[in-house]
Amino acid sequence: MVVIEDEGGAVDTVPRMQTTAGRLARLGFADGARAERLLDELGPEAVGDIDLLASLVGTADPDLALTSLNRLAERDPSVLGSFRSDPGLRTRLLGVFGVSAALGEHVVRHPEHWRLLGGAQAVQRPTEAELRAELLLAVGAEPENPEPRAGDATTDTLVALRVAYRGRLLHLAARDVTGELSLSEVTAELSDLAGAALEAGLAIARSEHPESDSVRLAVIGMGKCGARELNYISDVDVIFVAEPREGADGTVDENRAIQLATRLAQGMMRACSTSTPEGSLWEVDAALRPEGKAGPLVRTLASHQAYYRRWAKTWEFQALLKARPIAGDAELGGQYVSLMNDMVWQAATREKFVEDVQAMRRRVEAHVRTSEAERQLKLGPGGLRDIEFAVQLLQLVHGRMDPLLRRRATLPALAALSRGGYVGRDDAKALAEAYTFLRQIEHLIQLHRLRRTHVVPEGVADLRRLGRGLAMTIDPVGEFTTQWKRHAMEARRLHEKLFYRPLLQAVARLPESEDRLSTVAAKARLEALGYTDPTGALRHISALSTGVSRRAAIQRTLLPVMLGWFADAPDPDAGLLGFRQISDKLGATPWYLRLLRDETAVASQLARLLGTSRYATGLLMDAPEAVTMLGSEAELDPRPVAALLSEARAMVSRYPGEAEKGVGAARGLRRRELFRTAIADLSGHIGIEEVGQALSALNDVTIQAALDAAVGKVEMERRTPLGTRFAVIAMGRLGGIESSYGSDADVMFVHSPLEGMPEREATDAAYAVANELRRLLALPSSDPPLIIDPDLRPEGRQGALVRTLASYAAYYERWSSPWESQALLRARFSAGDAELGVSLLHLADPLRYPERGISDAAVLQIRKLKARMEAERLPRGADPALHTKLGPGGLSDVEWVAQLIQLRHAGRLPSLRTTRTLETLRAAVGEELLSEADEDVLSRAWIFASRIRDAIVLVRGRAADSIPVDVRERALISRVLGYPPDGSEDFVDDYRRATRRARRVVERVFYEG
Structure with missing residues (x-):
């Protein structure tokens, strides 16, 4: 028994001496009964040959492979015996038979050719010279003197050429379908084989004209043949160039030479395209020559040069990108290509060059048959032409300045564009994968009948053969169709992104000479993209990219892309200005522009960031090295608090006796982490609760670093240890995490004298520390301030700045009011002596979590205080409905609901003992104190208002509680919140709706409940 995997990957046990139609069908044969009959016809040894059966099952079309094998065995039964001694032969031959009916027929007609696929020769890749020699010998010419005997191009000669060519095609296809060659190796060998056939065809033409040595004729390969990326069956595009040789008498007859060269060219074309009993090779197409089919078939070098300098259209220079000598006089061909290259790489300076190339692509697409458009691999949307045109346009625009882009073939050119930063790595990878996949499909389709086609068939059997030919075995039709559509969609998306890249022409050829895009036109384009100050934008562009420095060259590479990204951001002008400012600071730093050029994700993120957030731009101005965070999601994760604290305290310790420097370094750390949080927020990597956690943790770390520095400063000035323990208690939004x-840091200070330390001295030292802490964090700096606000301490501004633990206990026992109990709900240890801080929190617990809840009188007092705050604290002239903090349904409304629930019930329900608003609401639902529907309404309003407050800071660079009246600022904020460019009114309507619903809940739960 032998185990073989069937089409679905399941194993099947096949008896060595017996197969059935049903079992064969399960293994992948479409017609099991017919397969059984054909196997029987091969003889008893074949019927029992499990290796043979496994090889057949592994082909793209087992039925087709078995049919061709059966026919070949009738002509040459020895092939089956050779299979047993050479498994590689069996795999290659059957692999070809399962893909190509046409090559199967060829081997049946020429059974000696199956031997090309056996032994060591089967895997050897022939050189270009070997291919030429073989095909020249086939037509009776010597490789050293490629001119057969004089006479007519007999049918036998043409047949011999075709037989030799197809033998080589068979040899190549066998290595292709078995995966022994890459796509680039396959297309290069096909191109070399075509060049060899043209050389043989030219030798045949010379044999008909004994005087042919009086003219030099070069055949220039164009299109895919020129680029060495030819298909299996394709027209071979060529251009002919000729020069007369000097006669024996020293005279030159150019006209006669061109006439003779034309006859040679025509003879060569006939030798390849004439139909014979062995068919034809392919059409030789010279339509890409000057003036197309209306122009002379052959021209001299000077005639070509004159035409291209004066008359050539844009598309003709695009075509010349692929030009390569492939047959005839190699020296003359080299001269032609060298001459043309100088003009090709200046073509982008032509007026409307980019627009012409884009228009050509649209014309090509418009001529695709509607019925075939979705199945066209070459010309349809998402087809090969989409990829090729995008690559060629970028090559021609940027290749003038960057010689590394001057590649003929698509994949090497795409790789060069990626290395140079002209195409993002991910985009280039996706395009290369799509191109490779589409070319593989194209090859499989063409190999089947050796016919020139680029249309994916519709029949299930054909689709199944294609899927299996690409190693898809579980669901060949479904998997093939899915992958093909996915690659086509991605190719189309990237084509439109790259091919119609904003300002590609204008910026790639930024003003250096008179023929550049006019300032008026450039301004119009910038304005159309959304720049409100196109004059200023042009000034920034010029400053960034003018000159011959490496920096300017890379900026010219970056700007075409980044201008489009800025245009996609809410504020393109601010984005471009910020980019110029940061580039001015970092442009001379080698890593900066290299990072943007090589890491497209970084440049993309930077553009969107600068065009969205003045706050983030400001942070980046004084810490531009933080740009390295962009482009990696892992870099956006908030850093662990312990790591931040260790780093901040280490910074302070490096400056003993220099508290200002130590805190300055810690504030620099805070700036960097604020930037990390801002970009994580803007990119949607973290939500509003995580933003609050990250910012609160960062403030705690900064306060601790400043406290370390303050203690060190006070101890140095007093020349004695502090003598008291000191802790900072977070309150307000800081306490609530x-x-x-834009938040201040609401705090309270507590200290506890050490044993033997007089309380008065300890209190003086604690005051000195508290004041120094506030001073250090308020020092003028480009870093965002962290204002320490101690107004929530007992007695508010009138009370002592610092108290002992005993003083807090005495005050709260005797004087505490309901609002102070409410404020303590958010009290949390922040910095300093943790044990002391926890002691104060334990002291506060009976006030904020009263065992029996608060009295009805206290509830009434809180409600009155809330109502008075609503009436008195709202800024004059502010629209209450748009005030995120104090407006109806805003932050204060939601927070007071949560806090009242805590004051009434947290004493008996530990789940409510949290400093965080949303956690309180969720816990209230769990304790059945609040309905899920009410919690959802309140949480949505709180989150919306919090996001708006943060968005205002991110956009404007400064804090505000009200949604701006200014239409433009409102639009920018709405974009940060995820609304479309025209969605600012929807944003305001959504906020009003959310807060109205929240206010109804507040009135019912807070004021009536």
């Missing part, structure tokens, strides 16, 4: 970008 809900800090926003």
Whole structure:
């Protein structure tokens, strides 16, 4: 028994001496009964040959492979015996038979050719010279003197050429279908084989004209043949160039030479395209020559040069990108290509060059038959032409300045564009994968009948053969169709992104000479893209990219892309200005522009960031090295608090006796981490709760670093240890772990004298520390301030700045009011002596979590205080409905609901003992104190208002509580919140709706409940 995997990957046990139609069908044969009959016809040894059966099952079309094998065995039964001694032969031959009916027929007609696929020769890749020699010998010419006997191009000669060519095609296809060659190796060998056939065809033509040595004729390969990326069956595009040789008498007859060269060219074309009993090779197409089919078939070098300098259209220079000598006089061909290259790489300076190339692609696409458009691999949307045109346009625009882009073939050119930063790595990878996949499909389709086609067939059997030919075995039709559509869609998306890249022409050829795009036109384009100050934008572009420095060259590479990214951001002008400012600071730093050029994700993120957030741009100005965070999601994760704290304290310790420097370094760390949080927020990597956590943790770390520095400063000035323990208690949004970008740090200070330390001295030292802490964090700096606000301490501004633990206990026992109990709900240890901080929190617990809840009188007092705050604290002239903090349904409304629930019930329900608003609401639902529907309404309003407050800071660079009246600022904020460019009114309507619903809940739960 032998185990063989069937089409679905399942194993099947096949008896060595017996197969059935049903079993064969399960293994992949479409017609099991017919397969059984054909196997029987091969003889008893074949019927029992499990290796043979496994090889057949592994082909793209087992039925087709078995049919061709059966026919070949009738002509040459020895092939089956050779299979047993050479498994590689069996795999290659059957692999070809399963893909190509046409090559199967060829081997049946010429059974000696199956031997090309056996032994060591089967895997050897022939050189270009070997292919030429073989095909020249086939037509009776010597490789050293490629001119057969004089006479007519007999049918026998043409047949011999075709037989030799197809033998080589068979040899190549066998290595292709078995995966022994890459796509680039396959297309290069096909191109070399075509060149060899043209050389043989030219030898045949010379044999008909004994005087042919009086003219030099070069055949220039164009299109895919020129680029060495030819298909299996394709027209071979050529251009002919000729020069007369000097006669024996020293005279030159150019006209006669061109006439003779034309006859040679025509003879060569006939030798390849004439139909014979062995068919034809392919059409030789000279339509890409000057003036196309209306122009002379052959021209001299000077005539070509004159035409291209004066008359050539844009598409003709695009075609010349692929030009390569492939047959005839190699020296003359080299001269032609060298001469043309100088003009090709200046073509982008032509007026409307980019627009012409784009228009050509649209014309090509418009001529695709509607019925075939979705199945066209070459010309349809998402087809090969989409990829090729995009690559060629970028090559021609940027290749003038960057010689590394001057590649003929698509994949090497795409790789060069990626290395140079002209195409993002991910985009280049996706395009290369799509191109490779589409070319593989094209090859499989063409190999089947050796016919020139680029249309994916519709029949299930054909689709199944294609899928299996690409090693898809579980669901060949479904998997093939899915992958093909996916690659086509991605190719189309990237084509439109790259091919119609904003300002590609204008910026790639930024003003250096008179023929550049006019300032008026450039301004119009910038304005159309959304720049409100096109004059300023042009000034920034010029400053960044003018000159011959490496920096300017890379900026010319970056700007075409980044201008489009800025245009996609909410504020393109601010984005471009910020980019110029950061580039001015970092442009001379080698890694900066190299990073943007090589890491497209970084440049893309930077453009969107600069065009979205003044706050983030400001952070980056004084810490531009933070740009390295962009482009990697892992870099956007908030850093662990322990790591930040260790780093901040280490910074302070490096400056003993220099508290200002130490805190300055810690504030620099805070700036960097604020930037990390801002970009994580803007990119949607973290949500509003995570933003609050990250900002609160960062403030705690900064306060601790400043406290370390303050203690060191006070001890140095007093020349004695502090003598008291000191702790900072977070209050308000900091205590609630809900800090926003513009939040102050609400705190209380507590100290506890060490044993033997007089309380008065200890209190003086604690005051000195508290004041120094506030001073250090308020020092003028380009870093965002962290204002320490101690107004929530007992007695508010009138009370002592610092108290002992005993003083807090005495005050709260005797004087505490309901609002102070409410404020303590958000109290949390922040910095300093943790044991002391926890002691104060334990002291506060009976006030904020009263065992029996608060009295009805206290509830009434809180409600009155809330109502008075709504009436008195709202800024004059502010629209209450748009005030995120104090407006109806805003932050304060939601927070007071949560806090009242805590004051009434947290004493008996530990789940409510949290400093965080949303956690309180969720816990209230769990304790059945609040319905899920009410919690959802309140949480949505709180999150919306919090996001708006943060968005205001991110966009404007400064804090505000009200949604701006200014239409433009409102639009920018709405974009940060994820609304479309025209969605600012929807944003305001959504906020009003959310807060109205929240206010209804507040009135019912807070004021009535």
